[in-house]
Amino acid sequence: MSKARKAFCGSPEHTIDRRLFLQGGVATALGVTLGGLGWSRDTLCAAELKKRGKHVLLLWLAGGASQLETWDPKPGRPTGGPFRSIQTAVPGVHISELLPKMAKLMNRVAIVRSLDTRIGEHGQAAEMMQRGRRPEAEVAYPDIGTIVAKELGERDSAVPEYVSIYQATEGQRSARPFAGFLGGRYAGMSLEKSLKPENIDRPAHLSDQEHAEREHLRQFLSEQFNRSRQADAVQGYNSAYARVRGLMRADTLFDLEREPPAVRDRYGRTEFGQHALIGRRLIEAGVPMVKIARAWWDSHHDNFESHRELVSELDHVMSTLLLDLEERGLLESTLVITLSEFGRTPTINRDLGRDHFASAWSCTFTGCGIRGGAVHGRTDPDGRSVVEGKVEAGDIAATIYTALGINPHKTYRLGSRPIPLAPENAEPIATVLA
Amino acid sequence: MTSIDPGKIKPGWTRSQGTTFFALCVDGASRKIWxxxxxxxxxxxxxxxxxxxxxxxxxxxxxYVSGVVLARLAAGPVIISGSYDRQLIWWNAESGEVIRTVPGxxxxxxxxALTPDGAHLVSVGDDMLVKVWDAETGRLVRSLSGHALQTPQGHVSALYAVALSGDGQWIASGDRVGNVRVWELGSGQLAQTFEVPTLYTYDPRQRKRSIGGIRGxxxxxxxxxxxxxxxxxxxxxxxLTGPVHVEVWDWRKPARRWAAGAEGHKGLVNDLVFHPCEPWLIGGGGGGDGGFLAFWKLDPAPTSDAQGKDAFTGRRVKVDGFVHALAWGAAGSELFSAGYRRLDIWPLT
Known part of the structure; x- marks a missing residue:
């Protein structure tokens, strides 16, 4: 009798031994990767996960962050605005003075300064950047986060595979996790109104122990059944039950009252800071794909006042996050991305604003698979166009997949049609890859 | 009785160019503009x-040069400027020769702002300090603190505005979250503080970003x-899609005398001036539905919000660009405005 060991992505390396879960009884059956949070942990599983676990933490800057006030400043030019540039830890690389903490960490960060993505409308641009391609009417492409979660996730994982924290109304609809043709099994957990996942409360008449015992009994019976009948359906049910139980326990991941106040203070008591801390907790717990959205970058008016606030916050939150991940040994296995739907116009409008601009803008990659200190692409002296190293949305997707060890040209099947993960003409940005 | 009819105001001179102006001062006698x-x-x-x-x-x-004042010192007229480069510079008003540069x-x-006697310069900056300087020597006389460095949501704040009373005794300062402080210039003592929350928007649910502040x-x-x-x-x-908004306060109590918008017009008032001798309050700004000058009539003096609303009756002059600063010519006969790629002179009588 063979025991089914289906790795989620097909690779034997990604198999979690279910016996390891079950042999420890209730206490360990569900304690897959939640170490550091007071949960029981199977050390063999943890070691296995640590060896190969990779994650993505996407900082989604909704509304369109200005590249001129962040990663591609043009001080002294008519388009430059009032902020100066500062030298970073990488000789010759300058970024906005609004990012002094990040400047010290730029040897870990790669900048792409040559995004030319053409679409300057929020919804369409957000969908394109999140999916790595222009939406097509015939094919519901999943977003990059869903593909990352599918590729990196574990079939029996007791934690969600894709968590999106997006508690702003701006751009929310266009940037929700989207499973597309992969279906509901891969739907991400989208937290939009509160940090408490909805509909996962334990029934009031059951104690936690009673609930866990029921689950243990259900698992025991289904295992017995499955030993005699190799049934994918049962595996699927088990997976679903494990995920539900996991989601219920994952509730604690979002409870920052469990964090020492000093840690919360370190991230800053802004909403973005606290959400980033949750993101780190989720990564640490084994969630492969986390998206943290910080909205309200759409600065058609008073651009410099808004970016003074938002970029200063980004500087603090992002630098704290990178250092925290590094100190916990997680940065090497976590790809941290800053990305928007587009950038902002070099021309400063009559209301001291910058408008939508998709012709020459920037994003960053840090951590897993990334060559820190790299800068890809160049814009002209006023930042109006890309003069070197043009990059499109598909290239960003291909770069993300490649950095994580996922073949961007791998295909899924939609009926008889092969669908490549990244568009066929997309190429990973070699400059920024380790 | 006023001789000013805002409905008939047109610019007497407009200078359009690539530069956006944030500050200006005028020698009323010579009409020289900096x-x-x-x-x-x-x-x-x-x-x-x-x-x-x-x-x-x-x-x-x-x-960016964000402040300029004309000081008539014993040694001759001097222009003092402040900038986003954090510096204050004293210039010979005639030759443009730099007299001194001071870290501001x-x-x-x-x-x-400059006291009417020209003795003291007052500056405000994003270190949230109000600084009093000896205008003659450039010596720092005192530094006044009290405006919070951060907004209640933990973001950086800004100290946008400063004003001096006509007798040079009082300094007022206003910040990003709507806090106004009044200080006695001579002693540096805080005389009053009050809040104008209407001028600061932070919606913790829908719009999680600061906007507004005391600008005029x-x-x-x-x-x-x-x-x-x-x-x-x-x-x-x-x-900047909120309503134009001004309030007039009895700062000693402190109590609001009246508040007003501009008949539904949207935008931000970036500078405010009382006419030196006629009963008008004039604001300049932009955003919303475009650059503007707005006129509130103070005769009779409003004593309630309802009367404040009546003080504005269609007295809005469109300007093709955001107005950032206002200054008076001689005896209030002309208003000078500076803003988005333009300077204007507005004859009022």
Missing amino acids: AGGDDGAIAVFDGANPPKEPIARWTRHEN HDGWVRRL LTFSPDGNSLAVGGIGQVPNVDG
């Missing part, structure tokens, strides 16, 4: 015989009232 811009320069115009080009450009600052603030210098601030000619201006609650922080 305007600080986003090119880091002070452009000098001969307002008596307005040319197309400035008669001089003084380039020493390394960032640890952050952008936002605005300057001025004492009434008798020194008993403070006018504050900015933008009312903003429904969408992607734009």
